[in-house]
Amino acid sequence: MMENVVQEINKLKKEKKAIILAHYYQRPEIQEIADVVGDSYYLSKIARDCKEQLIIFCGVKFMAESAKILSPEKTILLPVLDAGCPMADMADEEGISKWKLDHPNAAVVAYINSSTEVKALCDVCVTSSSAEKIINNIDSDEILFLPDENLGGYLSEKFPSKKFILWKGFCITHKKVNPKSIVAIKEQIPDIKVLVHPECEHEVRSLGDYVGSTSGIINFATENDFKNYLIVTEEGILHELKMKNPDKNFYVPGKTMTCVNMKKTTLEDVYESLVNNTFEIKLDEDLRLNALHSLMRMHELSS
Numbered sequence: 001m002m003e004n005v006v007q008e009i010n011k012l013k014k015e016k017k018a019i020i021l022a023h024y025y026q027r028p029e030i031q032e033i034a035d036v037v038g039d040s041y042y043l044s045k046i047a048r049d050c051k052e053q054l055i056i057f058c059g060v061k062f063m064a065e066s067a068k069i070l071s072p073e074k075t076i077l078l079p080v081l082d083a084g085c086p087m088a089d090m091a092d093e094e095g096i097s098k099w100k101l102d103h104p105n106a107a108v109v110a111y112i113n114s115s116t117e118v119k120a121l122c123d124v125c126v127t128s129s130s131a132e133k134i135i136n137n138i139d140s141d142e143i144l145f146l147p148d149e150n151l152g153g154y155l156s157e158k159f160p161s162k163k164f165i166l167w168k169g170f171c172i173t174h175k176k177v178n179p180k181s182i183v184a185i186k187e188q189i190p191d192i193k194v195l196v197h198p199e200c201e202h203e204v205r206s207l208g209d210y211v212g213s214t215s216g217i218i219n220f221a222t223e224n225d226f227k228n229y230l231i232v233t234e235e236g237i238l239h240e241l242k243m244k245n246p247d248k249n250f251y252v253p254g255k256t257m258t259c260v261n262m263k264k265t266t267l268e269d270v271y272e273s274l275v276n277n278t279f280e281i282k283l284d285e286d287l288r289l290n291a292l293h294s295l296m297r298m299h300e301l302s303s
């Protein structure tokens, strides 16, 4: 059955001249059928620049919407309608509008994990792999950062001369890490390198030998010669890590970290999406234009 679906997907993809993009947090079998696997920054670039006019975006809604914002002429399909990001849902337009009134001189910086409506209210977007470079290029000394309090806290430590005011959102997957489980593994394997995503809480980040985005974590483990790594981010990333580093050992902190929303997309969903054009991302044009500015600035300030 499984092999059949893969064959059908590949056949339909050719017929329809489609490209399949997958985030590092997707299921291994989805990463395997994808044409490109990456983080949200890289995937947003590929979606914008690829020649294909039909994009199957295996990820969560804000990623597919970001692709649509940048490439309105392309058809963007999200195979699972309710693959969302709970963190993105933690920032609401009304609250942000009020926040902006309270801090009229601040630059409003949105993690790309936010809705299109919220992006439309912000000055610039960042991803975890591009945030430092972009914030370095922002003139303003006062920054309203949303929705992730942990990534914002991490960035505020990197830029002590800037004043960060943080929205109180968080990722439910990264919040679950128990720092004690990291300490316990370090006791068992003293030479292990701890690689942590900045969506983790401060106490967890402070135990990291390296803190960075998914692509940063993959690069760190691939470019260094250490043997053992503790990977403190969503487990989907292990697929790429093991493929690139078959001779290294990867561990997880206590319980496996799984994002339920990222795991919703199955091969059958991708197949259905190619057959039925489901689910097409459609955005109101005024809203899209209002959100476009912050994503274009992300690409400008990070290149």
Ligand code: CIZ
Binding pocket: 023, 038, 039, 040, 041, 127, 128, 129, 197, 212, 213, 214, 215
């Ligand atoms: O930016 C992304 O793709 C996410 C959600 C995580 C990361 O660090 O790459």
Ligand code: SF4
Binding pocket: 025, 060, 084, 085, 086, 087, 088, 113, 171, 172, 173, 174, 234, 259, 260, 261, 262
């Ligand atoms: Fe959202 Fe966290 Fe899932 Fe990423 S891992 S999509 S931030 S809930």
